[in-house]
Amino acid sequence: MGRTRKRSTVANRAVAATAALVLGGGGLLAVNVYASAGEGRSGPSDQQRSRPEVRNAGQQVSTIDCPEVADGLPEDLPDRARGEVDLELARIDNRVTDAYQRLAQSRERIQQDPAFAENAILGPLRQERLASIERIAVAIGRVAERPQGMEGLAPCTLRGDDTQGQDPGDGQDGQGQDDGQDQGQGGDQGQDPGDGQGGQDQGDGQGGQGGQAGNGPVVGDFADIASVQPNVRAPRQRRGASTGTFTTSCGRNENKKFNPDNVIVAPGVRNGAHHMHDYVGNQATDAFSDNRTLANGRTSCRNQGDRSTYYWPVLRVQDGRDEADAGEDGGGKDRNVGRILTPTEVTLDFVGSPVSKVTAMPRFLRIITGDAKAFTNGLTNANASWSCTGLEDRELTDKYPLCPQGSDVVRTFRFQSCWDGRNTDSANHRTHVAFADDDGRCPNGFRAIPQLVQRVVYDVPPGSVFAVDSFPEQLHKPVTDHGDFINVFDSRLMTRMVGCINTGRRCA
Structure with a gap:
């Protein structure tokens, strides 16, 4: 290349x-x-990770947090269903990526109107994931016992930012260094969004063109x-x-x-x-x-x-x-x-x-x-x-x-x-x-x-x-x-x- x-x-x-x-x-x-x-x-630790929803317009949004659908599959997945299941899991990943790209282009609107995230991003994503989960269940059910309860893996949330106002060096030995114990x-x-830029967001909508993503x-x-x-x-x-x-x-x-x-x-x-x-x-x-x-x-x-x-x-x-x-x-x-x-x-x-x-x-x-x-x-x-x-x-x-x-x-x-x-x-x-x-x-x-x-x-x-x-x-x-x-x-x-x-x- x-x-x-x-x-x-x-x-x-x-x-x-x-x-x-x-x-x-x-x-x-x-x-x-x-x-x-x-x-x-x-980043979440195992103890901290609770899939928090963004509940107010002032909270910064970082990413989309979705349960791993593969974790709900039966361990004895029949080989005859594996191809269809893998295809649907890949489609689920694609839908999450698409939703993230929409999120990246809509941050300011979500801050102003949190309902926009549910209506335009999370709701449609949940329906797409539900459809794939249903197809997975049907594919397995044709050749084995149909799995139950996977529908609970469909909803995703927006992960909120719980470190607002923190400077880049905070908690890092006063020199921007990590103490190595974590x-x-x-x-x-x-770090605070927009530091050094007067709040301008260079990343949204770039699609990763040139330089930092x-x-x-x-x-x-x-x-x-x-x-x-x-x-x-x-x-x-x-x-x-x-x-x-x-x-x-x-x-x-x-x-x-x-x-x-x-x-x-x-x-x-x-x-x-x-x-x-x-x-x-x-x-x-x-x-x-x-x-x-x-x-x-x-x-x-x-x-x-x-x-x-x-x-x-x-x-x-x-x-x-x-x-x-x-x-x-x-x-x-x-x-x-x-x-x-x-x-x-x-x-x-x-x-x-x-x-x-x-x-x-x-x-x-x-x-x-x-x-x-x-x-x-x-x-x-x-x-x-x-x-x-x-x-x-x-x-x-x-x-x-x-x-x-x-x-x-x-x-x-x-x-x-x-x-x-x-x-x-x-x-x-x-x-x-x-x-x-x-x-x-x-x-x-x-x-x-x-x-x-x-x-x-x-x-x-x-x-x-x-x-x-x-x-x-x-x-x-x-x-x-x-x-x-x-x-x-x-x-x-x-x-x-x-x-x-x-x-x-x-x-x-």
């Missing part, structure tokens, strides 16, 4: 509307401080990694542990394979993710891939026995320079703007269990780690970690790291390492796999499999505003980071991997 370097007038205005976040080393990070209808300024707490600090990130989404206490602890190795490592080398997406599809969650749907993904490994992966096309696809992996698919949201620098997708789905149309950064390093390691041997993963096993909707869903499934090279004993989940000079940004995805022994996927794409507990043991009924640990490193220009791509209503929050994996190892290489891990060797 090519890049253009022209800076638009809109981008110049957007970039000019910044605040300086002071780093420990004396540097500055310039972050936009305006808040459009798409800029949330307080990892996983969703404690994003916000108007829906994040914000100052409170960043934290100085040096202020975070070491918090990475590995379980103690016990007798019988599998201590080996198998490394597969699949490049850094130098091929620039991007698309905004998600073949796991939204098979057969173009732009099912509403954000752009980096891909390494299988080069045939898109919305319409199936097991056959993946098995026959070319791979960027050095060992051709690994045709697995590895993908994650791209990381962009919002410096006013547009990427070539500025006017496309998954890019500017979905408020993902800025230059896409190619990683400087991608490491794909498969590691063992601290308490037992591992068993082979089934071919075409699908695993998602993290939650692309964690800002509105809550932190239950949030899992990706952020850190800096040289300081990887400390990690953040709900903040982007501000790294010291000479240190690079690191994203780490530790995938689920326990498998139910039967299914390669599940209705919500989660329950067929599980995380081990703090001691490294799998839940009852699950068996240990090689754990994929994916590490992606970026040379982010000093002082840059950067963010992962996200669904528009998720506001580019770091807690929404996630990774996806489809196992397409051939049987010989999988057997070698398991042998290496179980015998304590390091193999590649």
